[in-house]
Amino acid sequence: MFNIILFGPPGSGKGTQSQNLISKYGLKHLSTGDLLRNEISRQTPLGLEARHFIDIGQLVPDEVVIGMISSALETNPEANGFLFDGFPRTEAQAEALDKLLELKKTSIAVMLALDVSEEELVKRLLHRGQSSGRSDDTNENIIRSRIVEYENKTKSVADYYARFNKVVHIKGEGSVDEIFETLCHEIDKRKV
Numbered sequence: 001m002f003n004i005i006l007f008g009p010p011g012s013g014k015g016t017q018s019q020n021l022i023s024k025y026g027l028k029h030l031s032t033g034d035l036l037r038n039e040i041s042r043q044t045p046l047g048l049e050a051r052h053f054i055d056i057g058q059l060v061p062d063e064v065v066i067g068m069i070s071s072a073l074e075t076n077p078e079a080n081g082f083l084f085d086g087f088p089r090t091e092a093q094a095e096a097l098d099k100l101l102e103l104k105k106t107s108i109a110v111m112l113a114l115d116v117s118e119e120e121l122v123k124r125l126l127h128r129g130q131s132s133g134r135s136d137d138t139n140e141n142i143i144r145s146r147i148v149e150y151e152n153k154t155k156s157v158a159d160y161y162a163r164f165n166k167v168v169h170i171k172g173e174g175s176v177d178e179i180f181e182t183l184c185h186e187i188d189k190r191k192v
C-alpha cells in the first residue's frame, strides 16, 4: 500500500491535483470535505452537525472526521493505497490516522505540501465560488476564517510529519501541469 497526504491551505489546488494523482497512481481518493458535503446533501445527522461549522469557515470536530475516515478505510479493503485530501487538519487527526493505518499494517509514505500565498488563495477561492456552488467559497469573510483556521490549527500538522522526515514542500503557484509533474517526481522517488 502506498499512502499520500496532499496538504495545503484551502485553495492551494489539492482537489485539482488529487484528481490527476488518483488516476495516474490508482489510489483511492479520500477527501473529508467531499465526504462531509455528501453527508450534508443526504441530510444525515452527521451532515446536519457538520454544516454549522462549514458555513462559518471553522473546522468540524475531530471525532466527526476521524470517524468518517475510519469507516472509509474499512469500506475500501481492496484499495492499493489512499490519497488523503483535506485530512488530517489537526495534530489529533494525524495521530488518529497513524493509528488507523498501523492497524492495517501500513503508514503514510509522504506528505506533499502545496505552498500558496494568502492573496492568491483568496483570489482563487472567490473565483471558484462563481461556479463551485459552495457557499463557503463566495463570502470573503468565510474564506479568510478558513485561512485563519488553517494557520492556527492545521499548518503545524506539517511539523508533525516533518519529525518523521515525511514532508516535501512544493510551490503551488504555476501551471497545473508543472505542479503535477513536480508532485509525480516526488512520488516516483519514493514508490518502490
Ligand code: AMP
Pocket (backbone or CB within 6 Å): 010, 032, 033, 034, 036, 053, 054, 057, 058, 059, 060, 061, 062, 065, 085, 086, 087, 088, 089, 090, 093, 136, 146
Ligand atoms: P475542504 O473541501 O477540504 O475545503 O473542506 C471544507 C470544509 O469542511 C472545511 O472548511 C471544514 O469546515 C470542513 N472540513 C473538511 N475536512 C476537515 C477536517 N479534516 N477536519 C475538520 N473539518 C474539515
